[in-house]
Amino acid sequence: MAIETPALDMPQPIAVVSITRQATGLALRLKETLPGSTAYVPARHGFAVAMGARPYDRLRDLFPELWGQYRVLVCIMAAGIVVRATAPLLRSKTLDPAVVVVDERGQYVISLLSGHVGGANRAARVVASLLGAQAVITTGSDVCQKPALDSMALALGLDMEDMTWAARVTTAILDDEPFWIYDPDGHLAPYRAALKTAEWVGESAFVAERDGFDAWTPTPSRAAWNSCGVDPRSVPGVWVSEREKPESFRAVVLRPRTLVVGVGCNRNTPTQEIVEAVRDVFQRHHLATKAVRTLASVDLKEREPGLLEAARVLERPIVFLSRQTLQTQPVPNPSSVVHRHIGVFSVCEAAALKAARTGRLIVPKQRTCNVTLAVAKDGCGS
Structure with a gap:
C-alpha cells in the first residue's frame, strides 16, 4: 500500500511519551524527525536521556505537567492507559490538546482526542507517514467525507x-x-x-x-x-x-471577527470604565464582543494605561492611527471641541472606520463621562 506523506504542518510544541524500551526507540526516532518535539521517557532509560530525551518518574504525574505546555501529545503506549491518564484533565474540544496514540510496534497511529480543532487527525497522519504506519481516524465527518x-x-x-x-x-x-x-x-x-x-x-x-x-x-x-x-x-x-x-x-x-471598536478617552481614564463602556454598548446593540477584531484610537493615546489594559482585558489588539490619517475620514458626528484640543474632528468614529478595512459604521458615537465609542464593521457584507 502506498503511503501518502503529508506536510509536517502539525501544531507545535509536541511531546512524545513512551513507557517501554521499544516505545522509547520510537520516541527517539520521532524526536529527530518531528520539528518542535520533545521526547519524555522513563528515568530508567538512561541511554535515551543521554540522547536528549527528558526523564520522568511517574506517568500519572507527567500528564498534568504536559497538558498545559504542549499542543500535541504523542503517546506510545496502550490507548487504555492514555484514556485513564487524560480523563481528569479534559475540558472541551476547543481547549484540550491533540492526543495521538501509537502502539509499541509502530503499526497504528490513532487520533484519540481533539481531532479537528486540536489537530489530532492531522498529527496522526503526519506521525503515521514518518513511521510507515496506518493512521486511524474515527471522526464521522472524515469517514463520511463531509464537512465538520x-x-x-x-x-x-x-x-x-x-x-x-x-x-x-x-x-x-x-x-x-x-x-x-x-x-x-x-x-x-x-x-x-x-x-x-x-x-x-x-x-x-x-x-x-x-x-x-x-x-x-x-x-x-x-x-x-x-x-x-x-x-x-x-x-x-x-x-x-x-x-x-x-x-x-x-x-x-x-x-x-468583523467589528472594529473606535475608542476615545480622557487622560487617565480607568480601565474599568473603558471596558464597561464597550460591554454596555455591545449589550444594548445586541452585538458580541467575541466578534471584535481590533480596537482603534488616535496616536496621542498610545501610552494611555487604561486604554492599553482595556485591550488586554478584552483580549484584542489595539491600533493607533495618526491624526493626519483620522483627519481625512468623513464621520457623521464631527466635534469642534475635539478639533480644538487635538486637531481632528473625530477620534472614535474616524478610528473605527479607518481601521475597518472596507467598513461602515454600525454604532455611531456613544458617550460616557470619560469615554467615546463607535463600532464599524468590515469584511463580508460590509
Missing part, C-alpha cells in the same frame, strides 16, 4: 463561541437531516454545496428594529421561519454573525 463544523470554523477564521448544539448539528450533517444556517454575510458559502440539507436564512427571517444605524433587535419573523419549514426553537442550526442570537434558538454560534 469545527474544521470549517478553523478554515474560515471563525471563533467557536457556543458549541452546545454541535453534536446535534453534526448528526444532521452526517445523516442528511434538515437544519438551518443563519449566515447573512456568506462566511460559510464555500461549503454550501456540501451542506445540502441546510436551510439558509438571512435578514428577512427577522423583524429588525433600527435607530437609523444598525441597532438591531433579533425578533424572529414567524412567517419567514414558517416558509423555511424549520423551527429554530426545536431544530438546531448554525448562527454565523456578530449579532447575538435569540435566546430561544438552538444553535452552534460561530463568530466572525
Whole structure:
C-alpha cells in the first residue's frame, strides 16, 4: 500500500511519551524527525536521556505537567492507559490538546482526542507517514467525507463561541437531516454545496428594529421561519454573525471577527470604565464582543494605561492611527471641541472606520463621562 506523506504542518510544541524500551526507540526516532518535539521517557532509560530525551518518574504525574505546555501529545503506549491518564484533565474540544496514540510496534497511529480543532487527525497522519504506519481516524465527518463544523470554523477564521448544539448539528450533517444556517454575510458559502440539507436564512427571517444605524433587535419573523419549514426553537442550526442570537434558538454560534471598536478617552481614564463602556454598548446593540477584531484610537493615546489594559482585558489588539490619517475620514458626528484640543474632528468614529478595512459604521458615537465609542464593521457584507 502506498503511503501518502503529508506536510509536517502539525501544531507545535509536541511531546512524545513512551513507557517501554521499544516505545522509547520510537520516541527517539520521532524526536529527530518531528520539528518542535520533545521526547519524555522513563528515568530508567538512561541511554535515551543521554540522547536528549527528558526523564520522568511517574506517568500519572507527567500528564498534568504536559497538558498545559504542549499542543500535541504523542503517546506510545496502550490507548487504555492514555484514556485513564487524560480523563481528569479534559475540558472541551476547543481547549484540550491533540492526543495521538501509537502502539509499541509502530503499526497504528490513532487520533484519540481533539481531532479537528486540536489537530489530532492531522498529527496522526503526519506521525503515521514518518513511521510507515496506518493512521486511524474515527471522526464521522472524515469517514463520511463531509464537512465538520469545527474544521470549517478553523478554515474560515471563525471563533467557536457556543458549541452546545454541535453534536446535534453534526448528526444532521452526517445523516442528511434538515437544519438551518443563519449566515447573512456568506462566511460559510464555500461549503454550501456540501451542506445540502441546510436551510439558509438571512435578514428577512427577522423583524429588525433600527435607530437609523444598525441597532438591531433579533425578533424572529414567524412567517419567514414558517416558509423555511424549520423551527429554530426545536431544530438546531448554525448562527454565523456578530449579532447575538435569540435566546430561544438552538444553535452552534460561530463568530466572525468583523467589528472594529473606535475608542476615545480622557487622560487617565480607568480601565474599568473603558471596558464597561464597550460591554454596555455591545449589550444594548445586541452585538458580541467575541466578534471584535481590533480596537482603534488616535496616536496621542498610545501610552494611555487604561486604554492599553482595556485591550488586554478584552483580549484584542489595539491600533493607533495618526491624526493626519483620522483627519481625512468623513464621520457623521464631527466635534469642534475635539478639533480644538487635538486637531481632528473625530477620534472614535474616524478610528473605527479607518481601521475597518472596507467598513461602515454600525454604532455611531456613544458617550460616557470619560469615554467615546463607535463600532464599524468590515469584511463580508460590509
